[in-house]
Amino acid sequence: MGTSLRDVARLAGVSVKTVSNVVNGYAHVSPATRAKVEGALSQLDYRPNLSARNLRQGRTGMIALALPELDAPYFAELSRCVIDAAAEHRWLVIIEQTGGALERERRILDGVRDHHVDGLILSPVAVGAEELAARTDDTALVLLGERIYDGPADHVAIDNVRAAHDVTEHLIGLGRRRIAALGAQDDTASGTAPLRLAGYREALAAHGLPETVVKVDRYQRAEGAAAMARLLASPEPPDAVFCFNDLLALGAMRTALAAGLRVPEDVALAGLDDIEDGRYSTPTLTTIAPDKNQLARIAVDLLKQRIDGHTARPPQEFMAGYDLIVRESTMGGGLSRGAG
């Protein structure tokens, strides 16, 4: 293999223990000994064997981040934040993609105790609260970005109900009266969709406005485009659409513009996630911007606490902040004319 502690010890003329002390920065090593050892270390270009260290310590220095798919911009941006936050604890991050499939979420939850990671951050889509609560594995787990009630594990998210309420209020405040929600889903165990729907309904109800709800299977551009086409084909099309994420909104925008509608004059569009695409689309996209760095940092810090066993408190919910970012897709700005 490579150079081992024993090789270094032999060259420096000390014991393996002493070399280990130097490598790990323990205090009580005499300067002379330390110098000898450090000389040998650099002469042999010693690298600790992490598998051996892990075997001994029961730690791997790695965590897993499991999310639906890396190529959804929201998850890509969030992953970046998680990797950066993990780096501060000198953790490496293994990324696993679930595709939002129950089977794969289960396999990851089950595989976690194979001892290759110290903990797991999971962005669950399909797996339910009961199932999570029933898991026998005690590997540290933090849930990120979807709400699971009666938390079986620490959980971080934004307040989805309030965020959805804020967006809807914004649209109402602009004078829109036929406001559709795009992105409801057939009941999943743990989705955000019901929460965003609840916030939307709350706001409409407070103003006595009617609701129009369109379902999708997945939160992707193509689904947003197709769902928007259905909305536009209805007898009384909406004058505003709150899309449950930015990808849906960008797909919907494409359909609206391609149909010759003006955004926002004919139909205002808002999303949620604040992915970078929406800052450069034409028109630019009004959205809710979750504080992704905060989400990631809280998730990583909670995982750290659990891994270190510093805490025995019951699982808790943590909220990260968000902002409503108003852009052209609801406020105009002259760039929004379709070609119809």
Place this chain on the structure above:
Amino acid sequence: MGTSLRDVARLAGVSVKTVSNVVNGYAHVSPATRAKVEGALSQLDYRPNLSARNLRQGRTGMIALALPELDAPYFAELSRCVIDAAAEHRWLVIIEQTGGALERERRILDGVRDHHVDGLILSPVAVGAEELAARTDDTALVLLGERIYDGPADHVAIDNVRAAHDVTEHLIGLGRRRIAALGAQDDTASGTAPLRLAGYREALAAHGLPETVVKVDRYQRAEGAAAMARLLASPEPPDAVFCFNDLLALGAMRTALAAGLRVPEDVALAGLDDIEDGRYSTPTLTTIAPDKNQLARIAVDLLKQRIDGHTARPPQEFMAGYDLIVRESTMGGGLSRGAG
């Protein structure tokens, strides 16, 4: 820790070796013994300790994928493909972000021999061929997506010169005569920019057309937007722009539309990467679509060969395929009017 082979052996009344044989699927175990062992394995819910296995075998079953940043859509899409391809070899993937910084690329290359991964797929930006050639580490390495001449390691990419040539020819074929290139860079050791620039120049030269080259620091939307503004401010603005990636093109599109120009009537725009954003922008974006699955698969397979030591051949260059995808941003379609 958890259940060890010894626990299983004790319960089954056999030796540790026999349990190991069953776990690893070795052939010569009597049916009766196998049944006993399997009973004990499932009764104790045995999970192999991967650190121990790795220590013994000198393999970790993990590879690292190092790229500039995960939240650039091209890299997010490529990462997805790499993770999927790696899964076929039962590898897990650790993702590291370099930010395109020399210092961080070096640290990753240097850290690879810390034995936590069996191999590295690196998408280099800053590090040079000489430096790579001089590395003393023998951890398996495959370079992905940027060209480094006189390959110090196996390398996979598309033919950037030819791809750039194809895009430029397409613009020329549409009758454009003032075709700018957006995305040149100050000389980096290994960038794709010079290759794309070469293809662009070749095509222009073949038709006796003049060149206009705009530099950027990074391949991001904001840089594309700013660079496009500079182009539009010139005395004789281009009637077409070949942007060296899709993000630059989407930024440029935003600037053009915001300035009231029609795309493609006033200025045609093309990119390279085929990220999903460009399939839903208005107008949709003409681009080069590299075969990302093929890129990922070749990279992973090459790494596998190196790790397994099946090959001692010198480093080689591999080309993946690509397609020119013509969309509205060069062909029109009526959706492209700015608001000027």
Place this chain on the structure above:
DNA sequence: CTGAAAGCGCTTACAG
């Protein structure tokens, strides 16, 4: 302040 020894859990020659 330093050393000799045990042991983390696994796999692998080596016997039988």
Place this chain on the structure above:
DNA sequence: CTGAAAGCGCTTACAG
């Protein structure tokens, strides 16, 4: 076909 033993490289009580 199965077992007893060594050893991968490290850290950690335990002595001195």
